[in-house]
Amino acid sequence: MRHFPAQYDLQPDDTLYFCHIPKTAGMTFRTILEDYFACEEICPATLSNQIADYTPEQLREYRLFRGHLGFVNIPGLLAGKNLIKVTVLREPVSRVISHYEYIRRTPDDPYYESVSQMSLEEFATGEGPGRIGKNVQVYHIARLLQYDIGSLEPEEALSLAQKSLNLCAFAGILERFQESLFLLSYIFGWKPIVNSRRENVAKSKTPLSEIPPEALARIREAMSLDRALYDDGCEIFQQRFDEMQQDLVQRYGDRLALDAPPPGQVLEFATLQQLLEWHSQDRYQAQNPPPSEVSVYNFCQPLRGLGWQRRDCDQNRPNAAHRWTGPVTMSTLDLPIAPTPTDYRVEFQVTQVWATAPEVLDSLKCLVNGHPSELAIAYSSDTTRLYQAQIPADWLPPDRLFAELTLQVDRVAPINHKNPDPKDKRLVGVALSYLQLFPAAREAEFSLLRSLLQDALTTATIDFMRDRLKPQEQIAAPPQFRLPFSGQVEGYADFLRSPGRYHWLVLHKGMALPVEALLFQLARCGFRPVFANEVYVVFVRRRPDVPSLSYFTPDVRHLYVGRYLNSLRQKVASLKRS
Missing domain, CATH: 3.40.50 (Rossmann fold)
Known part of the structure; x- marks a missing residue:
């Protein structure tokens, strides 16, 4: 030296x-x-x-x-x-x-x-x-x-x-x-x-x-x-x-x-x-060029942060890697950014969901420059979950070189909770594979939700609505519908609080939703089904020009019959235990 x-x-x-x-x-x-x-x-x-x-x-x-x-x-x-x-x-x-x-x-x-x-x-x-x-x-x-x-x-x-x-x-x-x-x-x-x-x-x-x-x-x-x-x-x-x-x-x-x-x-x-x-x-x-107004990070890249476990690279996929938070409960990541004076959206993909302790996943929180954000699950499966949060413009001051993202869980758990390798003794929280920060107005350009719009059933649903939707009408729908209908879509939580604000509701059959509460609001406010396929059911109100579907139409019926039968089975099982 x-x-x-x-x-x-x-x-x-x-x-x-x-x-x-x-x-x-x-x-x-x-x-x-x-x-x-x-x-x-x-x-x-x-x-x-x-x-x-x-x-x-x-x-x-x-x-x-x-x-x-x-x-x-x-x-x-x-x-x-x-x-x-x-x-x-x-x-x-x-x-x-x-x-x-x-x-x-x-x-x-x-x-x-x-x-x-x-x-x-x-x-x-x-x-x-x-x-x-x-x-x-x-x-x-x-x-x-x-x-x-x-x-x-x-x-x-x-x-x-x-x-x-x-x-x-x-x-x-x-x-x-x-x-x-x-x-x-x-x-x-x-x-x-x-x-x-x-x-x-x-x-x-x-x-x-x-x-x-x-x-x-x-x-x-x-x-x-x-x-x-x-x-x-x-x-x-x-x-x-x-x-x-x-x-x-x-x-x-x-x-x-x-x-x-x-x-x-x-x-x-x-x-x-x-x-x-x-x-x-x-x-x-x-050493580096000035940052741009968008920051995109995948975990194959060098790390600038604290509180992470070693990286897991996929040798068969050169650009694929994930990294677990841990062994501490708080992990940070610095994202170089030159923000514009507008609201931003942070979006990150959690992978290895099947191997993550459910209570750890449910406790996940995200802070941006120390400000707690309101996380929303934009997509979820057995392997992957996509989170989003809205970031007010004043959380990203222009004099900061980096936006510091903090991911926090209530506790960490052994990685071999469902991992057969006894030599891997890491204590982990959640595993991330991708993260980005971009102006909310550019969501259609950058969001990972774009990949959810490429299947035929989603495309058919969007085409049906695009031909009938009026400019002033508001929609309650899954987050990916914000991309084709910018400025007109909110989530289900707001619909339950104020259903009268909305003209359209798009229900995704695979999402964990309070369907009974939603159906009650639909009936109370005069919504009726007008389109359905294997994945979605679309409801509308105050639009007599759009023909209705019967609740007994197979693709509509599947929305509530399956859930009702499952609920009935749970009640019977509970009675037997008592």
């Missing part, structure tokens, strides 16, 4: 390589790195033997390599590319204990059979690669510069590793993990990373106090090379961290009446996060 710029903007031709040292929070760290790259930019290989599945030409197209790739010469495979190297170091004795315990509790690990027969001391002092024993941090870092180090003497390997460490863009310290993530954010200009994930973390760890002093002394002696590298890394880290704080306070400290802290002192968490937020916004503006 000593020989890498204090701040660096990743270029399109750069390739970021995470040198993953075992048991240094690498699983968590790699998912954090993935957040800042698009799906197609990430090499799918996470194990050394998987690299062979890709041609050299394919490998050179990727911008992020991460995972256990230490037994492949990644720098050699990408010769000529600008390789930006990052890593995380850990106190060596704690690391070797963690590695030992991990292997012993993982029967499918290739070293399980042999290590399960060893004591901790035997494992830590045994043979390793080359001449450096189990000093795997020196081993992996040195090989970034020279892949074959088998002939090097231990001190030569350490010297090479120290030189390599100085060339890394970033070397985090596990014992200062959150501070490491703040420094990483500063270097690359990313939104300040606040970690909430715990990937592949052991439930319990053996404390050093339980290891016999003689054995602990021998383990420390065996780890002396790694200790020297770790100490060097800690010194570099502290220097870079102090320089970061000094720079941030110099740039933005006057906004908080803040003085620079002395070397070695860390600013309060919330203060440092706020300074880094301002810094990231300035870096974003310098």
